[in-house]
Amino acid sequence: MTATVLTGTELAKAIQAEAAARAEELAAAGRWPHLAVVTATADESSAWYVRSIRRAALKTGLECTVHDLGADAEPAAIHEKLTELSADPLVHGLMLQTPLPSGTTLEELASAIAFEKDVDGANPLSLGRLASGLPAFAPATAEAVVALLDHYKVPLSGRQAVVVGRSTVVGKPAAHLLLDRDATVTICHSRTADLAAVTNTAEVLVAAVGRAALITAAHVRPGAVVIDVGTNPTPEGALVGDVAPEAAERAGSLTPVPGGVGPVTTALLLRHTVLAADRAS
Amino acid sequence: MTATVLTGTELAKAIQAEAAARAEELAAAGRWPHLAVVTATADESSAWYVRSIRRAALKTGLECTVHDLGADAEPAAIHEKLTELSADPLVHGLMLQTPLPSGTTLEELASAIAFEKDVDGANPLSLGRLASGLPAFAPATAEAVVALLDHYKVPLSGRQAVVVGRSTVVGKPAAHLLLDRDATVTICHSRTADLAAVTNTAEVLVAAVGRAALITAAHVRPGAVVIDVGTNPTPEGALVGDVAPEAAERAGSLTPVPGGVGPVTTALLLRHTVLAADRAS
Known part of the structure; x- marks a missing residue:
């Protein structure tokens, strides 16, 4: 017996197509769904992953800005950047890429990601709401x-x-x-x-x-x-x-x-960002 | 074979004695640890439980006020009371007793309990932080x-x-x-x-x-x-x-x-309230 292969590409395409259609409608109404990614690492596979998210976002009709603070970034600087982007009305989705500089953790920093923009469910409030059966973006x-x-x-x-x-x-x-x-x-x-x-x-x-x-x-x-x-x-x-x-x-x-x-994860990030843009007033 | 009985009374006493000693020190410094309990039910066993918490609190040297909003309380009124007590500098611990009137849930209302006073870990933020390995009061x-x-x-x-x-x-x-x-x-x-x-x-x-x-x-x-x-x-x-x-x-x-x-639960509620009072500036 050999296992059936459950690929994610088809599902990812369907999710992305739906997100693209909604992003198009939002854009027509003057709202441009925008995902901001904060990174602070020299890790190669992380950089590769971020580039692949960005490619998928642009292809889906979303803006995607990458804020690379460098592998030596202080936790306070990362926190400040997340706070700034959380307050930026042009940003709808915000994620902090791992790994992070030593001396800090995603769990600690992600509290600075506004709950409604937390499209990768990293803020402990998102996890708590998820576990409590309340609406939240899941990771x-x-x-x-x-x-x-x-x-x-x-x-x-x-x-x-x-x-x-x-x-x-x-x-x-x-x-x-x-x-x-x-x-x-x-x-x-x-x-x-x-x-x-x-x-x-x-x-x-x-x-x-x-x-x-x-x-x-x-x-x-x-x-x-x-x-x-x-x-x-x-x-x-x-x-x-x-x-x-x-x-x-x-x-x-x-x-x-x-x-x-992998591809489904990326597609869901984009779906979440479009949803967040949809909800933003 | 018959099982060994693991009673909680001894442990509860030890936790309460420790909480009482610290409450005494805080009181000597002019800070009176205070647990506020909000109820909105006619349920008999709930009322019994709240009375037992209050008895234990007073015995341990904590203030304990019970705010009974009645079984017909509107969710908005419960939310308002929690918000008010969250802002009250004389209250250090705050819990919302269940059951609640139909049409609302503890999960929904407990977001109104200030995180630092959430001594029964009901706010989804507390659960999320707990699940994320960050400091929080557990239920x-x-x-x-x-x-x-x-x-x-x-x-x-x-x-x-x-x-x-x-x-x-x-x-x-x-x-x-x-x-x-x-x-x-x-x-x-x-x-x-x-x-x-x-x-x-x-x-x-x-x-x-x-x-x-x-x-x-x-x-x-x-x-x-x-x-x-x-x-x-x-x-x-x-x-x-x-x-x-x-x-x-x-x-x-x-x-x-x-x-x-049961008794350990009550003792931990009191310990949490004393800790919250300790941390309050």
């Missing part, structure tokens, strides 16, 4: 997990979902979104005693650790739906997921890396 | 679960914890607190397919549903530590937990109801 990657499952009509209610990884940007919000869809959700992490035993209970397995090939065939319950959130750069300059290719022997279906969660 | 009941486990030196790191119930006030924050302690955490709920199968994986089982005797012996892994958060009134006017008495045959240890999580 785009976490939302992409559920959007892909929906796109491929994977039932979630009453099913066992296991999320490997407990980050604030993916693992935890993905767990809340799956819980909202009535899945029974387990969160595993580096301290989990027998990871394969736990992941073998998963009808839906979400790998969001950021370690290449952490999930092997032995971790996968036969027939499971596996969503691979990892994007790990290889020495050769390629990207690989958290799931080893051999896992396809046991999985029922599996998202590829690249071309799975 | 007292959720924190009581982990405080009891700590008091009885139950190891959590790498162990399987199962939380039954996904409420914003208990299940979800308890899951985050257990995750912070490096447990592998599963959240179950009414839509979980085979509840007993899942709860039987639990080395630590937290029952937080609010349904008497939902957890039977068959739900308990032999030797498990069981924390019973339920407080369900019986027709005879007594309180029973979510765990059936027969579960003690399989559990290694078990918190009683009443006298388990």
Whole structure:
């Protein structure tokens, strides 16, 4: 048995087409949806990711400005820039790219992102509202997990979902979104005693650790739906997921890396930005 | 085998004694720790609970005012009262008691509780910060679960914890607190397919549903530590937990109801209020 490949490209295109249509209408009304991205790193894969977001934004008819503060940026300077862009009426979506300079965290700084512009759900208020069942933008990657499952009509209610990884940007919000869809959700992490035993209970397995090939065939319950959130750069300059290719022997279906969660994440960021522009008075 | 009984009374006393000592010092400096409780219900067990908080507060040397808006209170009036008390420099801790009049929820109204006074962790910002690893008051009941486990030196790191119930006030924050302690955490709920199968994986089982005797012996892994958060009134006017008495045959240890999580919850509310008073300038 080889797993069905659950690509994200089709879904991403559909989301982007819808966002483009609405962006066009807003532009016709004199409102230009605008995503601002703040970066403060020399990390190559981060720069690559930001360029890909910008390309997708422009192609979709959104403005996209990148504010590169440099890898030596002080936390106070990042905070100030986020505050400034939060107050800028021409900016509708605002995200802070990771990694960040040592001595600060996304969680600490993201409070400076205005809630209504927090299109990547990084402000703790967004996560708290999400967990409380109140409207908020979810982190785009976490939302992409559920959007892909929906796109491929994977039932979630009453099913066992296991999320490997407990980050604030993916693992935890993905767990809340799956819980909202009535899945029974387990969160595993580096301290989990027998990871394969736990992941073998998963009808839906979400790998969001950021370690290449952490999930092997032995971790996968036969027939499971596996969503691979990892994007790990290889020495050769390629990207690989958290799931080893051999896992396809046991999985029922599996998202590829690249071309799975990634494009949907970018598309959702753009959708959120258009929504934020739509709501801005 | 019969389970060891993990009472909360000793721990509650220790927390209250510490809070009382600090309250005394603050009072000597002219600052009187003050907990304000807003209620809008005719529910008898709620009224009983509020009176018990007030008794404990006064005994601990804290002021405690109860603002009863009546069961017919409009959401706007509750919001206004919370806003007013949030701005009152003499109030250090502020909580909104449930149940609330129909047409509103704790999650919606609690945004009006100033974050620094949110001693029962009801504001979504508190939950989001908690989930993000940032300082915040946890909901007292959720924190009581982990405080009891700590008091009885139950190891959590790498162990399987199962939380039954996904409420914003208990299940979800308890899951985050257990995750912070490096447990592998599963959240179950009414839509979980085979509840007993899942709860039987639990080395630590937290029952937080609010349904008497939902957890039977068959739900308990032999030797498990069981924390019973339920407080369900019986027709005879007594309180029973979510765990059936027969579960003690399989559990290694078990918190009683009443006298388990309850007193620790109240003590933590008082500790939070004293901390909030301490931080207020």
